[in-house]
Amino acid sequence: MGTSPSTVRPSAGTGRPAAPPGGRPPSTTAVLVIACAAQFMVVLDVSIVNVALPAMRADLHLTPAGQQWIVNAYTLGFAGLLLLGGRIADLVGPRRAFLTGLGVFTLASLVGGLADGAGPLIAARAAQGVGGAVLAPATLTLIMTTFTEPRARTRAMGAWSAVMAAGGAAGAVVGGLLTEYAGWRWVLFVNVPVGVALFLAALAYVPRGAVGRGGLRRMDLPGAVTVTAGLTALVYGIISTESHGWGSPAVWGPLAAAGLLLAAFTLIESKVAHPLVPLRILRRRTLVTANIVTMLAGAAMFAMWFVLSLYFQQVLGYSAVRAGLAFVAGSVAIIAGSQIATRTITRTGPRPLLVAGTLTSTVGFLWLSRFAADGSYPVDVLGPFVLCTLGMGLSMMPATVAATSGVPREEAGLASGLTNTFRQVGGAVGLAVLATVASHTTATRLAEGGVSAAQALTDGFGRALLVGAVFTTCALAGALTLPTRRALARSGDAAAGA
Incomplete structure (x- = not known):
């Protein structure tokens, strides 16, 4: 039998x-x-x-739209269900949510690797996103409920943030190596043995923690349906800009539906007894501000990986492996920034680190936007790329700490779901906006004539990175409004007392 909620308590002062x-x-x-x-x-x-x-396109004879949806289907399932996934972790317990999300994610990876056509592969990618939407908030909730002493929790969240940042950066490296030497199916198959090992480890080592009273019976079903449909419509409308103009019904139709659904969600949450997202949590200025900073920084950073991947392969002529290896320096810089943040946040609080991180990334984006069509990686990319990713490493964990400071333990999953949702929606928005800017600028330059295709592409990528600098500048402005370390500590004490 599992341990009852009342028997798993942290030892005083240890966080264990x-x-x-x-x-x-x-x-x-x-x-x-x-x-x-x-x-x-x-x-x-x-x-x-x-x-x-x-x-994948060559093997499965994918259309350009099918190729885009292999990426978009994952983003759609992931971002659309993150809030619901976070709340599930609060209601059924992080252990159950973790095992459920991990099981769905691993099985979907196996199905995707075995897919023999575009339809099954896209469906498997969407299922991966659904599993990830339940799994990702559960990982942060596990940390927040396992590590209760402030310093221990800070170190744990620093490790979690560094791993999360490195995961995004390492994707291109791992994908390039697997595609080159094992085949594209292994970018999906690789999750299967890892997922099985983690499932067995979680059964053995993750304790059965407390479960919210009533479990899923207290689920706000109307709120869950409207917010999930609203976020899905929002992300769908945004990613549709890759193949349609902003004035197309394929774009503004889903965006209008998203606005109506999210308005209905807000109304529902103000009326039901057990809301999916208690509106009082949105009155926490620190949580909302930190999540907006997260969204803006994510908008720039997600798109930067996409832009640089195209620049390496379409302009500099890199192979998949070489393009992947070009991102290694960024992975190292992210980990370094995260370690600096982890070691200093208890003395400084999150605001100074967020300001430093977003400022560093802004300088990096402005510098990176000046790369040339006949440039080289050491001269044109390495320095500014390291600045962008170092700033990312400095920012991610402090943003998460600020967003979750003072949040009651029983709402930890919801807070982590909100943070992940803002980050993913920001990434979808940023990718859509920067991709649109890049393609429009490239088309304009080609229409004007007198430039090579490589130069036109480079001009488009550079303009997109300038827009990325605008996003990080707005994130910097938001970071400056966050409360001080002492103010955050007071809010945390108040929540603990409540």
Whole structure:
């Protein structure tokens, strides 16, 4: 039998769950490793297929639209269900949510690797996104409920943020190597043994924690349906800009539907007894501001990987492996920035680190936008790329800390779901906007004549990166409005007292 909620409590001052009667305390190190590995796998899959798309297209005879939807289907399922996934972790417990999300994600990866056509592959990618939407909030909720002492929680969240950031950066590297040497199917198959190992490890090491009273019976079904449909319509409308103009009904129709559905969701949440998203949580200025900063920074960063991948392969003529390896420096810089943030946030609080991170990324974007069609990686890319990713590493964990500071334990999953939702929606918006700017600028330059295709592409990519700098500048402005470390500590004490 599992341990009852009342028998798994943190030991005073240690942040370590106390032992159940007659047993040993759960290993916090094991829980941290399991949570970080699962989050790495989820984030990795956002970008791992990018460099495999040409091989998938040739093998499965995909249309250009089908090729885009291999990426978009994952984003759609992931971003659309993150809020619901976060709330599920609160209602059924993070262990059950973790195992459920991991099981769906792993099975969908196997089905996708075996797919023999565009339809099954796109459906499998959408199912991966659904599994990831339940799994990702559960990983952060596991950390927040396992590590209760502030310093221990800060170190754990620093590791989680570094792994998450490195997962996004490593996707292109891993995808390139697997596609080149094992075949494109292994960008999906690689999740299967990892997922099975994590599932077994979670059964052995993740304790049965407290479950919200009433479990799923307290689920706000009308709210869940409207917010999931609204976010799905929003993301669908945004990613449709890749193949349609902003004035097309294929774009503004879903966006209008998203507005109506999200308005209905807000009305529902103000009326029901057990709302999916209690509106009081949105009155937390720090949470809302930190999530807006996360969304703006994510909009720039997600799109940067996409733009640089195209620049490497379409302008500089890199192979998939070489393009993937070009991102290694960014992965190292992200990890370095995350470690700096982890070691200093207890002294500075999140605001100074967020300001430094967004400022560093802004400088990097402005510098990177000046690369040339006949440029080289060491001269035109390496320096600004490292600045962009170092700033990302400095920002991610402090943004998560700020967004979850003072949030009651029973709403940890909801807070993490909100943070992940803002990040993913920001990524979808940023990719759509920057891709549109790049393609429009390239088409205009070609129509004017007198430039090569490589130069026109470079001009488009450079203009898109300038827009990325605008996003990070807005994120910097938001970071400057966050409260100080002492103010955050007071809000945390108030929540603990409540």
